[in-house]
Amino acid sequence: MADSIANQEALELKITHPLSEMAVMFFRNHAAVAGLALLIFIVLFTFLGPFIHTTDPFEMVWAPFTRPGEEGFLLGTDYLGRDILSSMMAGGQVSMAIGLAAAVISLVIGVTVGSFAGFYGGAIEEALMRFTEFFQVLPTLLFSMVIVALFGASLLTVTLAIGVVSWTAVARVTRAEFLRIRELEYVAAARAGGAHDGYLIFRVILPNAMPPIVVQANLMVGSAILFEAALSFLGLSDPNTMSWGQVIGSNRPYILDAGFAVAIPGFAIFLTVLAISLIGDGLNDAFNPKLRER
Amino acid sequence: MGFWATIAKRVGYGLLLLVAVLVLNFTLISIAPGDIADTIAGDMGGADASVIEEIRTRYGLDQPFYVQLWRYMSRVAQLDLGHSYFFNTAVTTLIFEKLFATLLLVFSAQILAVILGTVLGVLAAKKPNGAVSLTVTFLSLFGFAAPVFWTGILLIILFVSIFPIFPVAGMFDVTVEGGFFVQLIDLLHHLTLPMITLASIFLALYSRLARASMLEVLGTDYVRTARAKGVPERTVLYKHALRNALGPVVTVAGLQFSAVISGAVVVESVFSWPGLGTLALQSILARDTPTIMGILFFSSFVVIVFNILTDIALRLLDPRIKSG
Numbered sequence: 001m002a003d004s005i006a007n008q009e010a011l012e013l014k015i016t017h018p019l020s021e022m023a024v025m026f027f028r029n030h031a032a033v034a035g036l037a038l039l040i041f042i043v044l045f046t047f048l049g050p051f052i053h054t055t056d057p058f059e060m061v062w063a064p065f066t067r068p069g070e071e072g073f074l075l076g077t078d079y080l081g082r083d084i085l086s087s088m089m090a091g092g093q094v095s096m097a098i099g100l101a102a103a104v105i106s107l108v109i110g111v112t113v114g115s116f117a118g119f120y121g122g123a124i125e126e127a128l129m130r131f132t133e134f135f136q137v138l139p140t141l142l143f144s145m146v147i148v149a150l151f152g153a154s155l156l157t158v159t160l161a162i163g164v165v166s167w168t169a170v171a172r173v174t175r176a177e178f179l180r181i182r183e184l185e186y187v188a189a190a191r192a193g194g195a196h197d198g199y200l201i202f203r204v205i206l207p208n209a210m211p212p213i214v215v216q217a218n219l220m221v222g223s224a225i226l227f228e229a230a231l232s233f234l235g236l237s238d239p240n241t242m243s244w245g246q247v248i249g250s251n252r253p254y255i256l257d258a259g260f261a262v263a264i265p266g267f268a269i270f271l272t273v274l275a276i277s278l279i280g281d282g283l284n285d286a287f288n289p290k291l292r293e294r
Numbered sequence: 295m296g297f298w299a300t301i302a303k304r305v306g307y308g309l310l311l312l313v314a315v316l317v318l319n320f321t322l323i324s325i326a327p328g329d330i331a332d333t334i335a336g337d338m339g340g341a342d343a344s345v346i347e348e349i350r351t352r353y354g355l356d357q358p359f360y361v362q363l364w365r366y367m368s369r370v371a372q373l374d375l376g377h378s379y380f381f382n383t384a385v386t387t388l389i390f391e392k393l394f395a396t397l398l399l400v401f402s403a404q405i406l407a408v409i410l411g412t413v414l415g416v417l418a419a420k421k422p423n424g425a426v427s428l429t430v431t432f433l434s435l436f437g438f439a440a441p442v443f444w445t446g447i448l449l450i451i452l453f454v455s456i457f458p459i460f461p462v463a464g465m466f467d468v469t470v471e472g473g474f475f476v477q478l479i480d481l482l483h484h485l486t487l488p489m490i491t492l493a494s495i496f497l498a499l500y501s502r503l504a505r506a507s508m509l510e511v512l513g514t515d516y517v518r519t520a521r522a523k524g525v526p527e528r529t530v531l532y533k534h535a536l537r538n539a540l541g542p543v544v545t546v547a548g549l550q551f552s553a554v555i556s557g558a559v560v561v562e563s564v565f566s567w568p569g570l571g572t573l574a575l576q577s578i579l580a581r582d583t584p585t586i587m588g589i590l591f592f593s594s595f596v597v598i599v600f601n602i603l604t605d606i607a608l609r610l611l612d613p614r615i616k617s618g
Contacts, residue, residue: 134314136549137601139593141556142574146586149578150326222438229441230560234575248444256462259451266444273439 025286032282038275042268046092057086057242065258078251078261087247088268094243095269098159099225105163106224107217110170111206117171118178119201125175132171140165141230148236155238162227166220173216177209211287215280222276229269244269297609304605308598315594316370319587320363375591376584380577385588388573395465396569397596400551400558402485403492408547411497415504415543416536419512430501437498442557446491446564453487460487463566488565492557496550500543507539541612548604552597 026032060080068076068084076084117128144161151157181187182205190204229245231237237246244265251261335346350356357365369376375385418427453460465484466477511517512535520530559571566572570589577585 134311137311137552137594137597138315138318138590139552139555139559139597141559142590142593145559145574145578146322146590149581149586150322150583152327226441230443233441233443234560234563235579245441248441248447252447255447255451256455259447259455262444262447263451266441266447269444270440273441274435277435277438 022286026282029282029285031278032285035275035278035282038271039279042092042272042275043096046089046096049089050086053085053089055083055086057082057090065254065261068260068264076258076260076264078247084247084261084264087242088244088265090242091244091247091265092268092272094155094241095225095228095245096272098155098162098228098243099221101159102162102166102224102227103217103221105160106167106220107170107213109163110167110216111174111213113167114171114174115178115201115206115209118175119182119197119205121179128171129175132168135165136168138165141227144227144231145234145236148231153236153238155241158228158231158237162224162231166224166227170213170216170220173212174209177212178205181205181208211283215284215287218276218280218283222273222280225269225273225276300609301602301606304602308602311598312591312595313367315591316367317363319591320366323583323587324359324362370591375588378577378582378585378588380580380582380585385584388585389570389588389592392568392570392573395567396555396558396562396571398485399488399492399561399567399569400554402489403558403561404496404547404550404554406489407493407496407500408543410493411500412504412536412540412543414497414501415506416508416531416539418501418505419508419539420531422509427505430505434498434502437495440494442491442495443560443564445494446487446561449487449491450564460484465568488561488567491564492554492561495557496547496554499550500547503546504539504543507542508535511535511539537611541608544604544607544611548600548607551600551604552593555593555597 060082062077062083064077064080078084078087113128113132117125117132144158144165147161147164148157187200187204190200195204228237228243229248232243232245233249233252235249237243247265248262251258255262332346335349347356355362373386375389377383378385378388381388414426414430414433418424418430421427450462454462461484466480517530517535520534521527525534555571558569559574561567562569562571563575570593574586574589576582577589
């Protein structure tokens with residue numbers, strides 16, 4: 001008896017926490033680590049950069065369209081003679097903040113809809129999935145353009161407009177996971193133990209459904225950044241703030257003379273979303289070791 | 295349930311979705327600050343309260359919400375999407391004028407993306423560690439991460455400014471004169487860059503999907519059986535495997551139509567392509583609510599139609615799909 005307990009203790013010592021196992025898997029993926037490093041760099045650049053490079057992004061500091069590297073402007077100046085390096089920092093803050101906030105909104109909506117649909121099934125599932133389908137039918141960009149046009153372009157409306165149209169994928173992923181997990185024995189056990197629905201949904205099933213939701217949420221930050229960029233490129237963003245998409249939109253009439261003023265902010269968006277999707281791939285692999293072969 | 299019964303059910307459900315779009319449209323307009331009367335009064339350079347009241351009465355804005363909603367829906371049922379006060383034309387006329395340009399762009403881009411994506415995916419699946427496979431991986435990262443308007447602008451810089459072989463904007467060149475074929479070539483010349491730009495977003499998705507489903511199918515028993523009985527590899531790949539691997543690509547391509555239309559809005563703006571997206575942006579900037587709502591309604595209609603068509607295509611491709 002004492003022997004077997006000792007054996008068990010020895011076994012338990014070897015069992016690592018699943019999260020640390022995932023971390024090991026994640027850090028073995030070079031592309032994902034590169035993505036993480038890139039993202040950390042971009043976040044530091046946009047949020048700490050302005051403390052080092054203090055030029056006001058809205059101030060006209062030199063002749064318009066100074067080429068990158070000339071006159072001491074690392075990334076040149078835009079059509080109004082504003083420092084592009086500063087606008088990249090200021091714009092990145094707005095782009096990333098909106099991307100994150102919009103992703104949180106769609107995560108909350110999507111997880112709620114998906115978990116209730118998957119948990120209850122039947123008429124509730126039918127109704128919720130029809131509701132989801134309805135939002136899939138609306139062309140997302142057009143719909144959010146309409147919202148912004150009707151309610152005015154402010155940071156809040158833009159964020160809400162993006163969040164409200166992009167939750168359908170999360171809802172579907174969440175529902176699929178709930179459908180799978182609710183049949184498992186530990187759920188039946190918890191139910192037999194007298195757990196009420198709220199406990200089952202949020203404490204028993206949801207934590208186990210998290211991996212694919214986390215992957216989806218991560219990708220959603222990326223697509224929300226792209227979404228915001230598209231809206232502000234079209235001129236539908238808060239005119240009092242600066243975002244990467246806005247810099248592209250406002251410099252766009254001059255692309256044939258000064259392509260860099262458009263290429264640079266676009267590259268910033270590209271790098272950020274690339275970093276996010278590399279991290280997403282890494283998370284996906286870490287959560288599903290079996291799928292790595294693909 | 296039979297094939298046609300299923301389709302009929304889908305169509306009926308599509309109509310329901312359209313009604314829901316209308317209700318949403320109308321609710322949004324009602325809760326948004328300001329109404330048509332304010333906009334018209336604003337365009338007139340201000341008007342006193344009695345005039346604004348008169349406009350409200352004339353447009354029925356003094357009626358309760360459900361009356362207005364009912365009137366709106368019955369007008370739409372008669373194919374009347376209202377009157378644009380910015381363009382001073384019926385909204386349906388405006389939409390039908392621009393429809394061809396958008397459908398041409400959307401279709402050509404989708405077809406290009408599906409065909410090229412499938413070819414790339416199949417080639418990549420043949421050699422999972424080969425150069426094509428690597429290209430597909432790279433492409434799918436780029437396709438997701440690059441903002442579509444940026445891709446378009448880079449193409450403009452490259453092919454208009456550096457190697458001037460494509461026109462920068464529009465659909466036709468007014469200086470080009472000639473018969474049908476000259477016009478057609480001019481159109482294709484203008485279409486090339488917008489089409490490639492729009493296809494670039496979806497090419498990535500389709501090639502990755504085609505590769506994954508091709509790899510999956512190539513691992514199945516019937517492919518092994520086909521190979522074991524000596525069927526030529528070419529036949530195995532293109533007859534046995536490809537047909538089954540196409541399912542997911544067709545499904546996703548069909549479901550992407552709403553995303554393709556969203557992408558087209560941006561691409562049209564980049565290339566000044568005279569389609570629905572350009573019209574939508576113009577009417578939004580002019581606060582021309584009937585036109586905006588008409589376009590939102592109409593594009594949802596197009597998406598629903600394509601979802602149903604995709605469903606039919608899938609059933610024809612794979613008769614095993616259960617009805618229901």
